[in-house]
Amino acid sequence: MQIVKTQQDATLTLALEGRLDTLTSSQLDAEIQGKLDGITSLVFDFAKLAYISSAGLRILLAAQKVMNKQGSMVIKNAGPEIREIFDVTGFSDILTLE
Amino acid sequence: MEKKDVVDYGLPPRETMILEEYREKHATFEKLLQVVKNILSESIASNSIYINALEARIKAEDSLAGKLERKAGKYSSLSDLTDILGVRVITFYSDEVDKIAALVGEIFEIDWENSIDKRKMHDIHSFGYSSLHYICRVPRALFEDPAFPELNDIRFEVQMRTALQHVWSVLDHDTGYKSGFEVPKEYLRNINRLAGMLELADEQFCAIRTGINNYRRHVQSLVRSGKFDEVPLDGDSFGNYLELRPFDSLNNRIASINQAEIHETSLVGYLKLFLFLGFKTLGDIEKMIKENSEDAYQLAAFQLANTDLDIINSSLAVVNLCAVHVLKRGGGVLELTRCLDELNGPSEVNRSRAEHLYGRAKKLAFMEAANS
Incomplete structure (x- = not known):
């Protein structure tokens, strides 16, 4: 899976390409975990994402939990x-x- | 205090001495203010009384000088004045004034002879300034500081009143008619009319709050006893109903399809969907659950069974139940979209989700029965 990360001020955009599954979710987790300080807008661009598994959903839920606060x-x-x-x-x- | 700060108010000798005593004890009064304010705010909070404001002030020197001048000969020493430190507790409801009074009586030593309940001083023909004043001391058992040995001997005033009584008091003071300035009778009459209205408003606020609390208790009791048909559907009743976790059974069944984890989210927002669907009582939701659970399960199973998704949101049961409810009554993509628009706000995403739901549901038995 490819992750293209762009940040403009407090907006972080993560464009994902490929499959977000058990094998690749740790890759996304590493891009997010502890790296959302000061971010007020988190955008996932799934235009080129072909599949998301339960592991991917869990990463999104964890990110959502952080962003609900900030x-x-x-x-x-x-x-x-x-x-x-x-x-x-x-x-x-x-x-x-x- | 430096000499340059001392103002000569031209008072008689005894009153001048009282003013000097006030200056000497100012630090003790400041300490007392902090102590009283802390004790009161902690006690009010620990008794879960929600108040509008807690204010405290030390009488300004020029204000004291003015009082001593106006009432020359009345006071022998500073201790005769009980309002050098004044504390005010402003409540929202009139019955909370009594709660605060009970609390103040419990915490401080009260000088009952000099405490006044002005609320009881009006005769049947008069309205006006209503407030409860207690003259208090801080008991040594509660607080003592060797650096301020006189602190526990000083009397201070605690005023307790509602927010409306406070508004009245401030505006009444602002008109200045008590200062001896002759105010025409028509204005005095209008001031008294206003006081009567505020007293009635205070009573009504209390009555409304008591009514709402009684309603909530009644709803809780009906929900607990399962008398759902008797409970109108509203925010309070739905909140109580959700505590019974009415959708858990279906969620657990759906989760068991893939041995999935259930991600818990609040279902409070679904009230607007039930109201949109025309539900009037909790009984209507209960009826929908009984009538549609099996079909809602089939709908979820049809979508999840050929996946390996092992996490679901706790909204899944209620969404599938509502979808089945709408479809069984002849609804289609349009009606499902309207439901989703109501729930999540209008969006293009809702239409495609409705189309997806409808596409899956039309292959199920309940749709055949609904369309036959």
Whole structure:
């Protein structure tokens, strides 16, 4: 999985490409864990993400928990397959999808 | 205090001595202010009384000089004046004045002879300034400081009043008619009319709060005893209902499909969806759960069974229940989108989610029955 990280002021954007699964979720975790200090807007760009597993969902939930205290988190450009995963697990109800 | 700070107010000898005593003891009064304020705020907080304000002040020197001039000959020493330190507790509700009074009576030594309940001083024809004043001392058992040996002998005043009584008092003082300035009777009458209105408003606020508290207790009791049909659906009742965790059973069943973990989130926001669906009582939700649980489970199973997703959100049961409820009544993508718009705010995402839900549901038995 490729992660392209861009930061402008307090906005951090992570563009993911490939599959966010058990094997690659630790890669995303390493990009986020302890690195959100001072970030008030966290944006995930899922335009090129093909799949997300439960492990990936858990990383997103952990990030959401942090951002609830210090700003906002948005998931952009998620394709139909990813959206379906959010829908069937009920996470569409708590994640902000654009 | 340096000589240059001392103002000569031209008072008689005894009053001048009282003023000098005031200057000498100013540090003790400052200490007393801090002690009293700390003790009171801690006690009020520990008794869970929510107040509007706790204020404390030491009488300003020029204000004391003015009083001594106006009442020359009345006071022999500073200890005769009980309002050099004044503390004010402002409550929201009139019955909380009594709670604060009980607390003050418990904490401090009260000089009952000089304490006044002005609330009881009005006759049937008058309204006006209403406040409860206690003259107090700090008992040595409660606080003692060798650096301030006289602190426990000093009397201070605690005024207790509601926010509306406080507004009245401030505005009444501002009109200045008590200063001897002749105010036309029509203005005095209007001031008294206003006082009567504020007294009524205080009573009404108390009555409304008591009514709401009684309603909440009644709802809690009905919910606990399972009399859901008798409980109107609103924020209070829904909150109480959620404490019974009515969606757990279905969530657990859905979670068991993939041995999934349930991520807990608040379901309070789903009240607006139930109201949008026209539900009037908690009984309507109970009925929906009973009638639709099996089909909601089938809908979730149909979506999850061919995945390895082992985490679900705790909203899943209620979303699937509502979806089945809407679809069984002939609703389609449009109605599902409207529900999601109501729940999450209008968005393009809602339409695609509704289409997905509908696409899955139409393959299930309950849809065939609904469409036949």
